[in-house]
Amino acid sequence: DTEVTQTPKHLVMGMTNKKSLKCEQHMGHRAMYWYKQKAKKPPELMFVYSYEKLSINESVPSRFSPECPNSSLLNLHLHALQPEDSALYLCASSQYALAGPNEQFFGPGTRLTVL
């Protein structure tokens, strides 16, 4: 199984809502990533988990809260978002984060709209 799955595909939420994005991989990868991508822009790294521990936080606002319950799952908890947070949120995984070439496998993304 060489697939990264993400749910939901689309999410519309108000600024006072709390929601979560989910990501799953069964490739035995030990590194997982969250990216944010605005239209016609490249993906921007948000968080990196390596061996289920947060290793990189790219100064992301605290209204985004990542969680890695186990080596296959990655969540992104959303609370009190702003309309400018509307974007495509991509999850990715790679065999390792810090050792060896880290070819990344991406999920299809969650299209988030904040009203």
Place this chain on the structure above:
Amino acid sequence: SQQGEEDPQALSIQEGENATMNCSYKTSINNLQWYRQNSGRGLVHLILIRSNEREKHSGRLRVTLDTSKKSSSLLITASRAADTASYFCATDAEAGGTSYGKLTFGQGTILTVHP
């Protein structure tokens, strides 16, 4: 600042023609990768070239890397309409032989292949 810059921003060709995209970056790298993204979907890894390699092939893809000029190019030969997508280079920066553990993406080239 963004590690990778790409040109052209957009490229429009006819089926059967070759497409060349260029990427420049600013710091020392461990490796450079190319990804494809179909409209609004996840990224697909195409090819990885290590810092000690100069050229790599994969099917209709040919990637070159010139670390002295901090640049790379992606050549797609005999293009097909299905190659229509955005193409991103991504650099895995390093210092002292150790990867930072994250990819930084270039701005991307939008390739349109007309049937």
